Amino acid sequence: MEDLLNTEILNGQTLGDFLTLDFLAGILGSVLSAILILIVGYMIAGWVRRRIVGLSDRYEHLDNTLFNFLGNIAKYIIVGFAVLFVLNTFGVQTTSVVAIIGAAGLAIGLALQGTLSNVAAGVMLIFFRPIKQGDFVEVNGQMGTVKDISLNFTELASLSNVQIIIPNSEVWGNTITNYSIYNTRRAEWTFGVGYGVDLYQAERIIRDTITSDERAHVEPEPFVQVNNLGGSSVDFLVRVWCDSDVFFQFQADMKRKVKEALDDGGINIPFPTRTIIQE
Incomplete structure (x- = not known):
């Protein structure tokens, strides 16, 4: 009778193999490894982000917005690699997953060309700083005081204190007249x-x-x-x-x-x- 049960287990004809100690130990080990990888990855990602953001706090001439953005990008990349390691632990073919993510990213990029161009222009504005908060400027036919520069748009306050929102792609791609740059x-x-x-x-x-x-x-x-x-x-x-x-x-x-x-x-x-x- 015992030989017959073992034969059935080996042939996969019963659910007994899911209850064996070896299988449970393997599952438990994989789960613990995955949790450990995620925790370590998240801790490293947080440390890297803090180091990058800390650069802007250490040097006053560096813009906080840009380094917050770069810090978040670095954090998400590290967490993404940690997730790939976890999938690999469970035997998932990460090559196909990366291919799917790449295809999805390409589709999203094509669908959001305008938004991504604004983000790219925002990074350039924050990095090169042709204008900054408090400057009185004329951009794309609009004149006012710079109130905020985000990754998507630049906010001006007109002479009549009316809010003007200009997409960053139109700011970076046009002539900027800055009346405040010189003393x-x-x-x-x-x-x-x-x-x-x-x-x-x-x-x-x-x-x-x-x-x-x-x-x-x-x-x-x-x-x-x-x-x-x-x-x-x-x-x-x-x-x-x-x-x-x-x-x-x-x-x-x-x-x-x-x-x-x-x-x-x-x-x-x-x-x-x-x-x-x-x-």
């Missing part, structure tokens, strides 16, 4: 005076009014010259350097102050006139 800017005005006025006096008034403002830089030397003889005015071209953060207010203030100073100095400021002759 100084050159303000420029054109002031017209009448043909009958004393040009030396007009020039002195314009120069003294602008250079007396504490926002005007002495170096480089301010430029005040007659630039054009117009149809009804002699035009002075004025160029003065100032700090970038006061540029707009400085430029606006000087228009009013120069006009008031010319009026006080008796300098005629011509304006368009029209003479109507009735017959």
Whole structure:
């Protein structure tokens, strides 16, 4: 009877082989090995991610967003390899699994071309940093202050404090005008005076009014010259350097102050006139 039972077990005709100690020990060993591989893989992945993210905390000029992204990518890659090792432990042919994952990745990549291009552009923006938070920029016809740069889009706040969302592919692929990258800017005005006025006096008034403002830089030397003889005015071209953060207010203030100073100095400021002759 015992010989008959053993014969049936060997021939796979009963369920007795699933209850043998050797088989259970093998299953248990595989499960424990898989758990151990996953735990070790997860611990290594977490350690690698922390090391990568820690680089941005150690060096202030490095962007946190980029290193968080790179850290997560490294973590997922390590965990993915750990899962492949687990599958291999259970006898699964990992070559076919990798092929399936590759095919699925290709299909997903083709379906998400626009999104992936935004992510790629976001990585380039974060890595090369042509713009950063707080910069006042003009991108793709939109002007505003940079509020955030994510992996998918760049957020601007317009002069009217309206949120503007621009896909990163349109930011990286277009001309970027960054008004905040340099500490100084050159303000420029054109002031017209009448043909009958004393040009030396007009020039002195314009120069003294602008250079007396504490926002005007002495170096480089301010430029005040007659630039054009117009149809009804002699035009002075004025160029003065100032700090970038006061540029707009400085430029606006000087228009009013120069006009008031010319009026006080008796300098005629011509304006368009029209003479109507009735017959």
